[in-house]
Amino acid sequence: MSGRRRWLSRLLWAVLVAPVVVCLLAPSLVIIPMSFSRSPVLSFPPSGFTLDWYQRLFTSSEWIASARNSATVAFAATVLSLLLGVPAGLALGLRDWRSKRLMMAFVITPMVIPTVVLAIGMYAVYARLGLVGMWGLAAAHAVIAVPFVVITTMAAARQLDPTLLLAARSLGALPWQVFLNVTLPSIARGVLSGAVFAFVTSWDEVVIALFLTDPTFKTLPVQMWNQLSQGVDPTVAALATTLLGLTTLLMVSVLATSRRPR
């Protein structure tokens, strides 16, 4: 009786969830068979099997250069957003102060402003300052990545018992030693997941990147965009598949570590 009921509820669940999974995942997954297709243009269903597109991807100096650019920008943006976001997250999560809500609203504005609006504004300002290229893009990406770092750090800091910090002081730790030995290890998971979000945010950002890059400095999403607008070469599918695999791996590893019981 109860076994039957459980079976029924599972069926119902599957019927409700299946369309969501199909609509969300299928468009991303369809790219995988396309990347192995023999056809010289992007097409579905794929015909035949080849690894040519992967070979072309990994031997093309253009693709490799833009991947390196993307990694550099994402790394710099992550470091910048950690430097700004971790102290802000601690201040918002550990203490109560006046106009804290206002500060919180200010910190998350980059999440709610349309990216195009941000991109145009940044282009106007950064171009005048000569900040187009690697550093300009890293700074712009840090702006959109900071909210992620602040939110994850703040959530972790809220879990931190403030008397731990007093205890550490009474045991002989200087303020910076308290930060390194107690505060940082306690919020490390939050900071780490914030860093991953920040990295990924920068890594696949295309709108701002289109404005703030030039032909001598292109990131991977910009290069993909250019390729797609010129012709439809399955190398893009090979790249997309590779990135999908890497991102999945990264997210799974973050989830696996954060699920561990405290």
Add this chain to the structure above:
Amino acid sequence: MTLGSTSPAGIHLQGVRKSYRGQPVLHGLDLTVAAGEFVSMLGPSGSGKTTTLKVIAGFEQADAGTVTLDGRDMDGIPPERRNIGVVFQNYSLFPHMSVAANVGFPLRMRKVGKQQRQEQIRRALSLVELGGYEDRMPRELSGGQQQRVAIARALVFEPQVLLMDEPLGALDRRLRAVMQLEIKELHERLGLTVVYVTHDQEEALAMSDRIVVFNAGRIEQVGTPREIFRNPATVFVADFMGDSLSLSGNVTANQVQLAGGAGEFALHGMVVPEGAARFLWRSDAVRVAEPAVLDQNGPTLRLPATVITSAYGGDALRLRVRLASGDVGIVTVRDSGQAPPAGSAISVLLDLSTAVALPDGADRYEVAS
């Protein structure tokens, strides 16, 4: 065994004031704790006892007044340089460090070499009977074990003073009784100066050399447990220290008029200033008799009373009674197998020689009900 053998320090507070957002919480506190003494700071929540502890520890700066430790002015000295061990109610062990790393933390901060560190960790843990628990994580320990680790951590660097902020508040009653004795024994063995914050009067009575009773940011009374319990200086202290029965009246010359015209009696040599006063008996010093028992001569008052309610407490019964004067109090009687029903009339016998006479002030301790 050298742990805790550094000479304990005395603590001296003079005129310490502290306000939060314009609300004064300490009104010019004067307090001296002798080296090696076990002093409890007792009072209801919000009375300023924890704030005083934070000022001594250096977590809070006093707005005015001086704090000296071992004769040295602590003004501007941060907590990490005061050499004071602090134990908190919620243990405050570092959750990401093993027991050994927690206990070794103050030694690491003091740059003690690894070898010596391990030796001192081992000794501190054996002191609290947790030898062999070095590699456990705090979350794997019970509340009592965690608090023992916290005590070991607060003692391992041989502080001159140990501050404890309601350290047993999170433990159940039985374990609390055991830990009280353990902490007391540690104090006696190590000869430390201990300042112990609690709101539990039984705990303060059981453990302390002296008790400081706090009320609304002021010290009501300082004294040995016996003095505080038997000779409270104020009505507040009398009420806070436990169940009692008291009579309010007016003193004129040698005579006391009870409130509400409930009677009068002679002072029999007690020295009480004229005016409003309260005469108070600990619940266990009051005898209860059937209404028919005849008056006794001498300094014993016999007053009619009505039972409001009774509570069974194992070997004793607690009766809440109302006197003709309107005073309500609690008396303790031996359990005779049957509790008197509510509303029954009894007599209370009050021996004037065991009474505490207090001038009646406005500031009473009311148990919220």
